[in-house]
Amino acid sequence: MNNGKPNWWSRPSSTPEAARIPSPPPSGDGEGDFPLPAPQPRATPEPPAAAPAESPAPSVVLTKGDPQERDQDQGRDQDQGGDRVQVPEQAQDPASEPVPAPPADPAPAPQAQASQAQPLHAPDEYRTPPYGEPGPWAPAPPVQRLPGPVPPQQGPGHPVPPVPPQPQGPAPWGQYDPWGVGGAALPPAPAKRSRKGLAVAGALVFALLTGVIGGGIGAYVERNGGLTTVELPQAAAEDTGRAPDSVAGIAASALPGVVTLHVKGSGSSGTGTGFVLNTKGHILTNNHVVDGARSSADISVTFSSGETARAKLVGKDTGYDLAVVQVTGVSGLKPLPLGNSDNVRVGDPVVAIGAPFDLSNTVTSGIISAKERPITAGGEKGDGSDISYVDALQTDAPINPGNSGGPLLDSKARVIGINSAIRAAGGSGGDGEGGGASQPGSIGLGFAIPINQGKRVAEELIRTGKATHPVIGVSLDMQYEGDGARVGEKGKDGTASVTPGGPAAKAGLRPGDVITKVDGQRVHNGEELIVKIRAHRPGDRLELTLSRDGKELTKTLTLGSSQGT
Numbered sequence: 001m002n003n004g005k006p007n008w009w010s011r012p013s014s015t016p017e018a019a020r021i022p023s024p025p026p027s028g029d030g031e032g033d034f035p036l037p038a039p040q041p042r043a044t045p046e047p048p049a050a051a052p053a054e055s056p057a058p059s060v061v062l063t064k065g066d067p068q069e070r071d072q073d074q075g076r077d078q079d080q081g082g083d084r085v086q087v088p089e090q091a092q093d094p095a096s097e098p099v100p101a102p103p104a105d106p107a108p109a110p111q112a113q114a115s116q117a118q119p120l121h122a123p124d125e126y127r128t129p130p131y132g133e134p135g136p137w138a139p140a141p142p143v144q145r146l147p148g149p150v151p152p153q154q155g156p157g158h159p160v161p162p163v164p165p166q167p168q169g170p171a172p173w174g175q176y177d178p179w180g181v182g183g184a185a186l187p188p189a190p191a192k193r194s195r196k197g198l199a200v201a202g203a204l205v206f207a208l209l210t211g212v213i214g215g216g217i218g219a220y221v222e223r224n225g226g227l228t229t230v231e232l233p234q235a236a237a238e239d240t241g242r243a244p245d246s247v248a249g250i251a252a253s254a255l256p257g258v259v260t261l262h263v264k265g266s267g268s269s270g271t272g273t274g275f276v277l278n279t280k281g282h283i284l285t286n287n288h289v290v291d292g293a294r295s296s297a298d299i300s301v302t303f304s305s306g307e308t309a310r311a312k313l314v315g316k317d318t319g320y321d322l323a324v325v326q327v328t329g330v331s332g333l334k335p336l337p338l339g340n341s342d343n344v345r346v347g348d349p350v351v352a353i354g355a356p357f358d359l360s361n362t363v364t365s366g367i368i369s370a371k372e373r374p375i376t377a378g379g380e381k382g383d384g385s386d387i388s389y390v391d392a393l394q395t396d397a398p399i400n401p402g403n404s405g406g407p408l409l410d411s412k413a414r415v416i417g418i419n420s421a422i423r424a425a426g427g428s429g430g431d432g433e434g435g436g437a438s439q440p441g442s443i444g445l446g447f448a449i450p451i452n453q454g455k456r457v458a459e460e461l462i463r464t465g466k467a468t469h470p471v472i473g474v475s476l477d478m479q480y481e482g483d484g485a486r487v488g489e490k491g492k493d494g495t496a497s498v499t500p501g502g503p504a505a506k507a508g509l510r511p512g513d514v515i516t517k518v519d520g521q522r523v524h525n526g527e528e529l530i531v532k533i534r535a536h537r538p539g540d541r542l543e544l545t546l547s548r549d550g551k552e553l554t555k556t557l558t559l560g561s562s563q564g565t
Contacts, residue, residue, distance in 0.1 A: 314462060391535040408448040
């Protein structure tokens with residue numbers, strides 16, 4: 001019976017629950033409405049002969065019978081709990097007409113039904129159905145139809161034709177449709193990709209590309225200074241010549257005549273500076289630069305062009321701290337012109353050239369900050385034989401260890417001094433450059449031997465290998481703490497303090513006299529007196545002012561000569 005609403009089904013092996021539910025009134029579809037008698041309870045009939053286990057249950061088709069068939073099979077319709085079940089005899093082509101099923105057996109007579117066993121009480125329509133059975137309120141189970149033709153339903157006593165075995169394995173799942181007409185199972189829906197995974201992968205790729213691009217841009221910017229070409233304004237090429245009296249002009253003129261000396265000997269080595277005196281290869285430098293050399297093979301000279309040659313020692317003098325070496329076989333020598341240190345005035349510009357800390361061809365500049373500075377250098381031997389007495393030019397041009405022996409030039413590139421000593425911060429007054437326990441740096445107090453004194457000594461060293469010293473013929477008391485230079489009571493080794501027949505004796509000096517001035521210049525101690533005397537040549541006349549028994553006297557004498565060491 002089809003009225004557009006779902007019908008309740010029960011399994012044949014169990015008590016039909018759907019028979020207890022009143023059937024809905026027939027629909028007025030024009031096919032005829034026939035009242036159905038109320039369903040009568042009856043005992044569960046014996047199940048028919050079971051079909052082979054491997055044969056699947058036949059598919060059923062719900063149809064509406066005509067009024068006559070509905071009237072004849074009324075009892076069986078009631079047993080089935082709804083419309084009549086019609087099973088075709090054989091598989092039909094969907095395009096052909098349906099074949100009517102054979103008539104079912106007539107329903108048993110009412111008397112036979114009444115004689116059967118009755119239940120003790122009326123069944124409860126709302127009871128819970130047995131396990132596995134649908135209740136009156138549950139939807140009908142889905143009907144699964146085979147893809148092949150449905151065999152006809154056989155009556156009692158007719159064998160069910162065998163159904164071909166179906167292939168083993170899990171049946172494909174399809175979408176569940178309880179009211180569908182069946183058919184082949186639908187393919188499974190494709191699995192959806194995880195959007196979260198795609199998002200993470202995209203973010204990683206984006207970060208990688210960003211890092212690579214950013215790194216490339218950063219490297220380009222660092223190498224090229226930006227994304228665009230940077231061109232800064234710059235002066236055009238011009239004449240590189242400089243005025244002769246400028247520092248650059250002085251340096252360009254003097255550098256070819258300046259050399260760097262490297263000395264090895266007595267287990268030590270040192271570096272100093274010198275400058276060329278003439279085309280014969282004579283070079284003037286400081287005595288303390290070459291004093292450690294045992295032979296000429298220990299002295300090498302390097303010119304500003306980089307050419308190197310061996311040099312031999314010509315002569316040296318400890319009292320003046322000067323020495324002369326000579327190179328041979330070197331062409332193109334450029335001697336430096338010599339100036340006049342008596343013409344120098346405080347404040348004149350000067351340029352110093354040397355190799356401080358073995359940095360050759362170093363140029364510094366400054367001014368003459370003082371003149372006639374009495375300084376002493378050396379004294380490492382302890383007997384005073386290595387002490388130098390210099391009436392020096394003071395300059396603030398930076399001078400450091402390695403500048404020793406280098407030239408101090410005036411504004412016309414002429415040599416006016418030989419750089420020899422510096423005053424170190426915290427020093428004890430030692431003036432020999434590099435002569436202390438440490439190697440101090442420049443503090444703006446450098447000292448140079450005046451070139452007038454250096455010229456005379458260099459000429460003597462080239463001529464004889466020795467230099468002469470001017471003397472007055474007295475022994476001084478170096479322990480005297482008063483103002484001035486005091487003549488000692490006794491000389492060295494107990495001899496007379498005033499040399500008989502010497503310049504001082506001829507001028508009338510006596511032991512105990514205190515000399516306070518030399519040519520009108522004040523002297524404060526014995527060292528200053530020696531410095532002032534050595535600033536002159538032997539044979540020069542000097543005027544000495546002295547104090548004797550509280551009286552001031554003036555004496556004039558001619559300087560004598562002594563052989564230097």
